[in-house]
Amino acid sequence: MTFDFSGLDHDFFMREALKEAKEAGERGDLPVGTVIVHADKIISRGSNRIETADNYILHAEIDAMHKCASFLKKHARECVLYTTVEPCIMCLATIVMANIRHVVFAVKDQYMNMDPFIASNPYIKDRLYHYVGGVLKEESEKLIQTYSPYMYQIVLLGKKPGDAP
Numbered sequence: 001m002t003f004d005f006s007g008l009d010h011d012f013f014m015r016e017a018l019k020e021a022k023e024a025g026e027r028g029d030l031p032v033g034t035v036i037v038h039a040d041k042i043i044s045r046g047s048n049r050i051e052t053a054d055n056y057i058l059h060a061e062i063d064a065m066h067k068c069a070s071f072l073k074k075h076a077r078e079c080v081l082y083t084t085v086e087p088c089i090m091c092l093a094t095i096v097m098a099n100i101r102h103v104v105f106a107v108k109d110q111y112m113n114m115d116p117f118i119a120s121n122p123y124i125k126d127r128l129y130h131y132v133g134g135v136l137k138e139e140s141e142k143l144i145q146t147y148s149p150y151m152y153q154i155v156l157l158g159k160k161p162g163d164a165p
């Protein structure tokens, strides 16, 4: 079977990532969720666990990738990672190192400001075959506003952590 990115129902898979984000928000973590899709099936789900795991590096994307690491070792190139917030610098580097080449996200991260980093880094840029933002953006924004008004100020409005109330 050949890999067909344009045939994927991005809204459907993003809705599944949003379910993960909502659960994370409800348990006191940042409301960010991720699903990894292969051949039209979800092969892994993840969510932010910074608070519940007491671990600053347990982002939703990392959680989802760890849960399917050996599958990714074989099939990452035909996988798409859907995430409700644009991957940060740690997650994007990890996504590329895992050989995932297709990323879809909802909300752009104004604080991380990833565009200049991606544009200036050929190692990353040449390995991202699809990098699509804005899918169900409003739904993700609403979850962030509901569960973490602080994150809303930083990620959506681009405020610096010291300036956000």
Ligand SMILES: Nc1ccnc(=O)[nH]1
Pocket (backbone or CB within 6 Å): 030, 032, 047, 048, 049, 058, 059, 060, 061, 083, 085, 086, 087, 088, 091
């Ligand atoms: N993209 C993300 C931003 C913040 N936290 C996460 O888990 N993921």
